[in-house]
Amino acid sequence: MLKVQEIRELIKLIDESSIDEFTYETNGTKVSMKKNEGEVVTRPAVAETPVIEQPTPSVQPRQETPAPAMEEAPTETSAANWDKEIVSPMVGTFYESPSPEDAPYVKAGDSVKADSVVCIVEAMKLFNEIEAEVDGEIVERLVENGQLVEYGQPLFRVKSK
Incomplete structure (x- = not known):
């Protein structure tokens, strides 16, 4: 299983490159990244385990929603x-x-x-x-x-x- 730090490094490398699509498989885990679709999909090799989808930070447009009132309001x-x-x-x-x-x-x-x-x-x-x-x-x-x-x-x- 990939560690969070390894996934972060992969995302950063792909984000900084001109690659639009990337697939990496190791130890029964497959990570696919596609910039044009704005998602990272992690699929274990065993089909019974659920698929985890995570947005790619570099290409996902940030949706601005009003933030709830902060208890520590800026001054x-x-x-x-x-x-x-x-x-x-x-x-x-x-x-x-x-x-x-x-x-x-x-x-x-x-x-x-x-x-x-x-x-x-x-x-x-x-x-x-x-x-x-x-x-x-x-x-x-x-x-x-x-x-x-x-x-x-x-x-x-x-x-x-």
Whole structure:
């Protein structure tokens, strides 16, 4: 089975190339990518397992839908007081905490280190911990808990140290 990081690398390579269609098969898993249709289809070699379809981030037009009201609404100071954004490395569902009963990993005003976990993005039933990748202070959260996020979509704004 391909790892999420391997799939991400394949998507990035195809996205940056002039290839319109790509098929890769290994260890009983087949990945087909077609830019012109805007989808990535992963099919296990065994026919009884369900097909997983995932939009290709580079060619899928982003559908703008009104975002629900944010509990951390942007202010004039927060808009001008950040210099880095933590972005989603994949298409998936944003979760602010490890479980619904737990407190969020971070909130506005929290200090983070580069290796601090700031959220989880679930993709293909895998829960991927997202790290800050920068030392600083969280200025603003840009997405709601449970919201679908796109590849490269900003999740947090950070004032780096």
